[in-house]
Amino acid sequence: MGKSTIIPFGPQHPVLPEPIHLDLVLEDEKVVEAIPQIGYVHRGLEKLVEKKEWPEMVFVIERVCGICSFGHGWGYCMSVEGNLGVEVPPRAQYLRTIWHELSRIQSHLLWLGLIADAFGFESLFMHSWRLRETAVEIFEDTTGARTTFSVCKVGGLRRDIENEKLAEIVKKLRDKEAELRELTSVFLDDNSVKKRLVGIGALTKEDVIELGAVGPVARASGVSNDVRLDGHGVYNELGFEPCVEEEGDSYARCKVRVREIFQSIDLIERAVAAIPDGDIAIEIKGVHPAGEFLARLEQPRGEAYYYTKGSGEKFLERVRVRTPSNANVPALVKMLQGCDLADVPILTLTIDPCISCVER
Amino acid sequence: MSIKKSPWIIHYDCSSCNGCDIEMLACLTPMYDLERFGIVNTGNPKHADVFIVTGTVNTQNIPVVKQIYNQMPNPKVVIAVGICAATGGIFRGCYNVVGGLDHVIPVDMYVPGCAARPEAIIDGIMKSIDILAEKQAALDEGVVPEEICGGYIYEGEHDEHGTLITDEDADAAEEEQDVGATPDQEEQE
Numbered sequence: 001m002g003k004s005t006i007i008p009f010g011p012q013h014p015v016l017p018e019p020i021h022l023d024l025v026l027e028d029e030k031v032v033e034a035i036p037q038i039g040y041v042h043r044g045l046e047k048l049v050e051k052k053e054w055p056e057m058v059f060v061i062e063r064v065c066g067i068c069s070f071g072h073g074w075g076y077c078m079s080v081e082g083n084l085g086v087e088v089p090p091r092a093q094y095l096r097t098i099w100h101e102l103s104r105i106q107s108h109l110l111w112l113g114l115i116a117d118a119f120g121f122e123s124l125f126m127h128s129w130r131l132r133e134t135a136v137e138i139f140e141d142t143t144g145a146r147t148t149f150s151v152c153k154v155g156g157l158r159r160d161i162e163n164e165k166l167a168e169i170v171k172k173l174r175d176k177e178a179e180l181r182e183l184t185s186v187f188l189d190d191n192s193v194k195k196r197l198v199g200i201g202a203l204t205k206e207d208v209i210e211l212g213a214v215g216p217v218a219r220a221s222g223v224s225n226d227v228r229l230d231g232h233g234v235y236n237e238l239g240f241e242p243c244v245e246e247e248g249d250s251y252a253r254c255k256v257r258v259r260e261i262f263q264s265i266d267l268i269e270r271a272v273a274a275i276p277d278g279d280i281a282i283e284i285k286g287v288h289p290a291g292e293f294l295a296r297l298e299q300p301r302g303e304a305y306y307y308t309k310g311s312g313e314k315f316l317e318r319v320r321v322r323t324p325s326n327a328n329v330p331a332l333v334k335m336l337q338g339c340d341l342a343d344v345p346i347l348t349l350t351i352d353p354c355i356s357c358v359e360r
Numbered sequence: 361m362s363i364k365k366s367p368w369i370i371h372y373d374c375s376s377c378n379g380c381d382i383e384m385l386a387c388l389t390p391m392y393d394l395e396r397f398g399i400v401n402t403g404n405p406k407h408a409d410v411f412i413v414t415g416t417v418n419t420q421n422i423p424v425v426k427q428i429y430n431q432m433p434n435p436k437v438v439i440a441v442g443i444c445a446a447t448g449g450i451f452r453g454c455y456n457v458v459g460g461l462d463h464v465i466p467v468d469m470y471v472p473g474c475a476a477r478p479e480a481i482i483d484g485i486m487k488s489i490d491i492l493a494e495k496q497a498a499l500d501e502g503v504v505p506e507e508i509c510g511g512y513i514y515e516g517e518h519d520e521h522g523t524l525i526t527d528e529d530a531d532a533a534e535e536e537q538d539v540g541a542t543p544d545q546e547e548q549e
Contacts, residue, residue: 011424013403018373018381019421039420041375044456051453063450066379066475110382113389129389136386147379147475356378 004032009344011040016114016348018355026341034336034344036329042359046319053314054080054289055154061306064321065357066147067110068299070103072321073152075297075306078232080154080316083289083308086282090234092156094275097233098166099142099151101264101271105173106135107300108257108264111352112187115254118345119196127183134176138169156281166272173265184258197251201335201347204248213331215302215324216256217351221248227298238270250350257352288312299324301352323357363409363435364493366398369485370408372428374461376415379475380442384414392478399485405431409492410485414476416444416451417458429465434505435495437468437488441481446470 005026011019019040025033048060061076062069074096081088088096113128136146142161143149151159161169187193203213208221218225219242226242228235243259245252289310296305302324309318328351335347373381387394388401402408405428417425429438440461443449448459461467468491471484499505 011421012372012405012428018378019375019424040418040424041373041415042420042456043375043416043418043451044454045451047455048451048453060450063377063379063474066377066382069377069379126390129386130391133386133391145475146477147382148377354378356376359375 003027007341016353016355018353020348020353020355022336022344022348024336024341024344029341031336031339031341031344034333036333038355038359040359041356045360046321049316049319051315054308054310054316057316057319058153059150061319061321062148062150062152064323064360065354067107067354068103068301068357069148070099070152071297071299071304072306073150074100074233075295075304075321076308076319077152077154078295078297079293079306079308080289080310082293082295083291083310084154084284084287086155086284088156089279089282090276091160091278092280093234094271095157095161095280096152097235097238098161098169098268098271098275099139100233101267102135102138102169104264104300105261106132106139107352108261109135111257111300111349112184112254115346115349116187118349119193121193124183124186124193131176131180131183134172138172141165142169153281155284156279158281160280163275163277166275170269170272173268177262177265180261184261187254187258194251196343196346197254198249200250200343201339201350202247202249203331203335207334208248208331211330211334212327213302213351214327215299215352216253216260217328217331218302219243220245220252220256222246225303227296227303230296232295232297234271234274235267237274238267240267250346253350288314289316301325301354301357302327304357321360323354323360325351325354325357328353329358363496364489366400367409367485367489367492368400368402368407369394369410369412370402370405370428370432371412371414372425374413374415374421374425374445375418375457376442376444377475380414380444380473380481383475383478384412384441384481387478387481392482394482394485397482397486406433408432409436410488411436411438412441412481412485413438413445413461414441416448416454417461417464418456419458420456422458422464425461425464435492435499437492437495438465439469439471439484439488440467441471441484442476443472443474446472449474 007024009022011021021037023035024031062073064072109132113125116124140146143151203221205222208218224244228240243256290312292309294307305322307320310316332351440446445461451457452459469484469488471480
């Protein structure tokens with residue numbers, strides 16, 4: 001073995017659009033240790049709770065991350081609603097679930113594009129992002145914004161979607177399904193793609209449990225960890241089953257996400273078929289949250305939780321968000337030990353890192 | 361004027377929420393396709409003409425932005441994409457946020473929006489290319505680069521971890537030094 005070398009990876013590098021810094025300790029071409037250094041996206045937004053009233057705070061929490069922004073807003077609203085002890089109308093629950101699953105489709109297609117870019121398949125990256133625009137167009141059509149659309153408010157939603165529009169959304173997604181199958185078959189069946197993914201960065205079931213990984217990373221190693229099983233939103237009514245794979249390598253993580261894209265389309269179709277008519281929000285006046293509440297939510301990247309503590313004032317005492325990427329960083333460090341230097345970008349991406357979620 | 365036909369961009373996420381970053385990437389993909397204007401995204405600051413910064417600037421990022429900016433060859437333009445890069449946006453008032461890119465480096469173009477729309481980003485880049493061409497023309501006439509591209513204007517200091525040294529820290533350090541100052545240190549001062 002040669003002597004060890006340290007290669008700094010980041011914060012500005014072409015693989016990820018986001019800044020993360022890793023010190024990679026190498027012996028020849030093998031990574032022996034990876035030391036993450038974070039803090040490039042830390043804004044300290046939880047502290048803003050002292051300056052923004054609790055109904056306004058939802059806009060701040062939505063900006064924890066722009067990719068899964070709807071889920072963050074929903075999680076915070078769920079937490080405050082639990083704190084106030086109010087029930088959201090069923091139509092709002094269905095619509096929230098629909099938007100959340102659309103966010104998952106958008107996020108997973110974004111990830112497929114980035115991983116294709118990481119293994120050097122640029123046309124695949126372009127096609128993934130082209131298809132991602134389908135979901136983004138639906139957001140724009142229904143809310144007026146493409147990424148951060150602020151439709152969630154405490155007590156319900158700001159906007160309704162008409163039933164005809166809902167049917168159109170399902171038709172639009174079903175129309176794209178053939179193209180999606182064609183795209184994802186490249187990820188799952190193409191020989192050169194498989195060479196880069198199969199057997200790379202394998203984590204056993206025990207590893208995943210010990211490191212506390214969540215979301216697709218855990219599900220790819222055979223752990224059926226999905227908060228949607230607890231039935232937030234209307235997942236119980238929709239008959240949800242998590243996608244679980246056993247191998248635990250990068251290919252399995254890719255497969256879980258690909259399966260989830262199609263599962264989300266099915267869930268949206270079932271939700272649209274069952275959605276009841278009615279109000280989309282209840283009025284909350286003259287009360288402030290007093291007490292503690294912890295809400296859990298399955299984001300595209302895994303389990304996230306939202307803790308709020310109020311004291312009966314218009315400002316909450318504390319908001320805490322634990323995001324899935326945060327839980328997956330130890331799994332990444334474990335995967336990087338013993339890998340080839342050339343696989344570092346792929347492994348970094350297979351946890352679907354969202355640095356602005358990690359650091360907030 | 362070749363620089364107008366193929367400006368290369370470099371993008372840095374300066375503690376953004378990802379909203380503007382994915383819109384920035386969406387600009388490069390088939391729906392919006394910036395490459396039709398000859399614009400290529402590069403990861404190397406020495407290849408780049410246009411520096412695109414998204415997100416509000418936090419204290420740890422200041423040295424990184426400064427480093428990328430200083431490495432870019434002249435002429436260069438800086439675009440602040442999104443309301444966070446312009447003023448700090450919703451995060452203005454957070455303890456770790458400087459509040460606007462123009463506190464750190466000179467900015468030529470602001471693209472508003474939260475998140476900035478791809479059309480707006482493309483418009484911003486196209487307009488900044490005219491500024492780039494003007495700067496190139498001025499350089500050709502013999503103007504000193506410092507006059508048109510500005511320098512690093514942020515005046516705060518950082519410790520070795522990149523953390524901003526605030527006035528309070530500096531006062532505390534001075535007091536400490538006053539207490540236990542050795543003759544050597546006094547000479548240095």
